[in-house]
Amino acid sequence: MQREAMEFDVVIVGGGPAGLAAAIRLKQINAEINVCLIEKGSEIGAHILSGAVMDPRALTELIPDWQAQGAPLETAVTRDRFAFLTQHGFVDLPVMLLPGCFQNHGNYVISLGQLCRWLGAQAEALGVEIYPGFAGAEVLYDDKGAVRGVATGDMGIGHDGQPTANHQPGMELLAKYTLFAEGCRGHLGKQVEAKFGLRAESDPQTYAIGIKELWEIDPEQHEKGLVMHTFGWPMKSDTYGGGFIYHFGENLVSVGLVVGLGYKNPFLAPFEEMQRMKTHPQIAPMFKDGKRLAYGARALAAGGLQSLPKLDFPGGALIGDDAGMLVASRIKGSHAAIKSGMLAGDAAAAALAAGRANDALTAYPEAFRASWLYDELHTARNFKPWMAKGLWTGSLMFGIDQVLLRGKAPWTLHNTADHLKLKPAAECKPIAYEKPDGVLTFDRLSSVFLSNTNHEEDQPCHLQLKDASVPIATNLAIYDAPEQRYCPAGVYEILREDDGNNPRLQINAQNCVHCKTCDIKDPTQNITWVVPQGGEGPIYTQM
Template structure:
């Protein structure tokens, strides 16, 4: 099929911190060297920031390099971290505060800011457009555009106006080819095309297995008397444990708002565990409830995060392009931060592309990006944190925490051994017969809530009459295999009520996919024990519309 096309020097997929930083840096380098570099950035959300979800405590190191005058330009970094409170929750009622002396250095946040990453990305988009970047929100990159030699030459956007049956409807518009001399993929964690490229080019052949968590987050307006702008609270322990690990955060923003969230490690073993319901009961712990009681929940969302770190980094480049940000896996889980590292990776890739275009080495692999990465503070930071996640997986919260304290505080992250964890998260599930069922309390409508009312607050919307974007390789597996072995965990690991096991008129179990509810967290693509679910992009602008998240 003949498609319309547009040609650029560089095509960037994804309007998160990595993609936007890369776009800005390309235009800055063009101005410095007198080049003309045309840059196009596509974003599947209805606007830049609509699909951005992060804690977020932000380290401004990369932003300082990209825009040294960001304060004068009005970047939305308004709340400096006041202090860190870290607790071990020992039960539903008890907690012990960790003395500052025993906190790993990576968990100290002096000089950082509590922000809305979505709002920072909106600001970065303004800077990018002012520099001449063409940004197209509402356009979902569906697949990479490859030439006959296997070189990536851009992307193809998704068709618009296709019915549930796969047939064109009135107003059908085929996707466009956006052609680029280089293409950067900045889709975020478990990027749809990034996943395909990693497989096609075997980019992960020498890397450890990637590991993931699911982060569930709410934004609250709270009683001004309980608000302490700049306070950062982290917890470990209850309601999770060594078999089903994770941790939480509660950050005090400006304007009497807090963000509260739970990160559940997707290596959890109990198929009856529901990350959403663990988060709801977590908010009832006295240490957390003291801030939320009397407040009002105003937003909800969920997103998977890459947490494998240095040891899980795939090869960064392939013919015609590169992976950046969380598509590559640059999050530093020891800090629970990935925005500054994503930005730096995008900036390094941009500088390598600008150099390649200047010397007319188009189509070559971006080896300069790889070399610049190895010489950067980003490499050093990720290397120093390489053992953090593996230690927690192998030794549990207490012993793993002790190992990390020794590694980070005494050895500066350079302890002379490297821990490896090569068991994929989906393979960690035990069978239902070996696991204890979990009975979750009913939500009270004050601190805890149900999934559907939560999805409503995410402002999620999809065109109903379109192909389901959650694809089953074998439609028989959910009921025939996952239900008897694991009590079909999809009905619990999804934080948006997308997957249900229902009875038909004859009493037979059926697997139902409510794709309209999907908040694009990618957990199903990661955690399904049969690796039977593939998340692909729905029509552009579908999904959540997060404000201030």
């Protein structure tokens, strides 16, 4: 069955802050520009997960009267707390002694999903055509090799790859320019990077996984506007990461743990580390008599400036976290995503006004280089490479970098790919995690239930193995199958016969919360995450 085609001036893939900002900017410049935005989630915001503390700088540039327009930035940060944890103790660091990147005066604790829903409404009011529930599954090219748009995925394909009675072919969305805003480790963004060699001159991207829960707590324990960050326990000093606890709204708390995916011990389980963090004597009392409302997980790009790919290519550009626009030292990316979307929108609007189509948007990286976003990323560029050297060395050297050298060190450190860093299981010590109590700590399956994740079972698995023998012959044999532990949703299981022999990998794709960790951390890069049918996956409400 032939696919239908629709033509637009600009197609945007992804309804996060970058994609929505680009769409709004294009319409602000010229209301006649025909803009289409597709989003793989069932609605705008359904797949959006972040801490989140937001710097409103870029939003103010995009929509200066956002407060009057009712943007959901309602909880201003009132107090910063930065704590070093040991297993039973803690030390609060004086905020005045911390680098400015760790301070949050003037910022807001938000639900990024709610902000995206609001931005979506602003975009639609300007005339942007938004299609939630449509996943970009294929990049389309013209006869000169330039990006010509994308095709959405077919619906109603059975697990055997054959059309079912409910089959509906995808649609071709053709455009003069296509902006990829899929978020971290974008499925199509990866393909475009490879097609055009966009990483030829950059470091490998490095990542972390953020695992988050939303709680409603006792009002006596709530301090609206408190932003607390932790480092140290429960992780060892050679593992990058830290916790966050944000108080906002009416007795709501976002709590989570960010774990760098460059960790070495294959027995480490980020999900269990996050559950263990909540048991600390300084943290557990906050959640006494509280109720866990939601759960989710998402990878985030943390490599910084030196890990950004070339941003433009014939026919389009990468924006937001599809490019890696996150300032890891500030633990913030939404303002960077919005700014990058605005810059790309400016460049695309200018190209269209000049009568151009399907060429490289060179004005976008030029404008980025001249922007405050570039300056911010440049200042923070050595954060992740320093922290990869261990907590103590990294903290000391980054402190020198930021406080003494003001981010202007005459050197730029480099990143190496996360999947290369796992050690064989025989060289590492297993980690004993306590069983969850179902009150403060929980298991994966009850957590996935709170993410409202759903996938139709009768469809091709969207977690694809390049070589089906690798999970047992390599991952299990050498690394004790780390996919069992780094996946925060219980997708990967090693099953055996009753006698303990004949191990095999089972992929529970229905559990997948689209965090992309498996695509990043698999030691042989044997797992490829592709989009399932549109609209499937988690449905986050206040995340």
